[in-house]
Amino acid sequence: MGLKRTDEFREDAVRIALTSGLTQKQVADDLGVGVSTLNKWITAYRDTDVVPKEDLGLAQENGRLRRENRILKEERDILKKATVFFASQKP
Template identity: 40%
Template sequence: MSSKRYPEEFKREAVRQVTDRGHSVAQVADRLGVTTHSLYAWIKKYGPRSDEYQVKADDQAEIRRLQKELKRVTEERDILKKAAAYFAKESG
């Protein structure tokens, strides 16, 4: 498995070959020596619908952040409930 990094302009040009010039993903990937998986990911990121993709990715990141925060706050609430019950029992 290669972890080769490609410059942004290389990726954009690969995407243009597919979206603007009509070459197939398989042809472009083979010619450039990249995987089709990588090329599809670049198309999502740099292609004509990339703004929609970025908005969706941002929304998903926000949802994950909020879920993580909700879990933390729920755990804190449960701890405080137990502490309140303990101290009510001790003082009573």
């Protein structure tokens, strides 16, 4: 029989999932719940005030910026490797 989670636990899990910048899998693993369970809680609490709209907007913007930063780092790493490769080529 599964452990009964309190409303407060579920609300905290949703708040963390929506604002932490972690993936839902990371949050679910950290909290010891299944991803599908976490998704159900997010759906149930999405339209409540568990996460103030302003905080949710900031979290979404942070997520967008993290993704953009990751892409820029990957592009930079590719350019560094290409520079090393071409510098090692003899004319």
